[in-house]
Amino acid sequence: MANVDDLKAKFDEQESHGQRVRPSGPSPDRLPRKVRSFRHFRPVALVATVLCAGMIGWFFLGSRGSACQDAVFAAGNELTDAALESLKQCTPDQMLLMARTRQSTNREEGLVLYELAAKKGSGSAARAIAEMLDPNGWVRATSSFSAPNATHALQWYRRAESLGEAGLRDRIEALKAAGAK
The missing domain is CATH 1.25.40 (Serine Threonine Protein Phosphatase 5, Tetratricopeptide repeat)
Structure with a gap:
């Protein structure tokens, strides 16, 4: 619990001085280029998955004819x-x-x-x-x-x-x- 109290105190102190509270760890701008490029991977993977599922469904269900x-x-x-x-x-x-x-x-x-x-x-x-x-x-x-x-x-x-x-x-x-x- 001491860690939680310390974090709350640090947050309150920064907020009272007008500082922006940032999460710990490196900022996204300071990450290596290779790691930053993966930020856009999730939406692309989602779109690719939906397209593949649609094509598979069409092949097995739609291409047979009515x-x-x-x-x-x-x-x-x-x-x-x-x-x-x-x-x-x-x-x-x-x-x-x-x-x-x-x-x-x-x-x-x-x-x-x-x-x-x-x-x-x-x-x-x-x-x-x-x-x-x-x-x-x-x-x-x-x-x-x-x-x-x-x-x-x-x-x-x-x-x-x-x-x-x-x-x-x-x-x-x-x-x-x-x-x-």
Whole structure:
């Protein structure tokens, strides 16, 4: 207890003389450079730990795909009748993601998935179909259709707009001006 009383007396004495009370030991400025650099290590280690945990979680949980996608393509990489039946459990966003993925390898299957996603309420899927049909931006290499069709593009743009897709008014007006009905 004598040490505690001595410390209190020293504190009171320094405080009454207006001196700043410092903890014992060397000040951080007098520590060797190597030791001072470790002051910033803890926040960096924390951030690195969180990032690593996130990547491990994504690898083991997120990279496998959704249950919807697993059910659809369980029989292989084919879009079969059974796979189409299991699409009923998928959300429009899941279907849209699968459509974008399939579009690059099999345009016809991608189109089927886009149509199903649009039928379930995806404005983005309806817009994608309209863009494949739009004569103002039609490219054979990326379209599932053999030729552009302004009338069908206009119908799909209108459907996408009714499903909440924004920024289509100019495209709709351009197709109307070109004579699409």
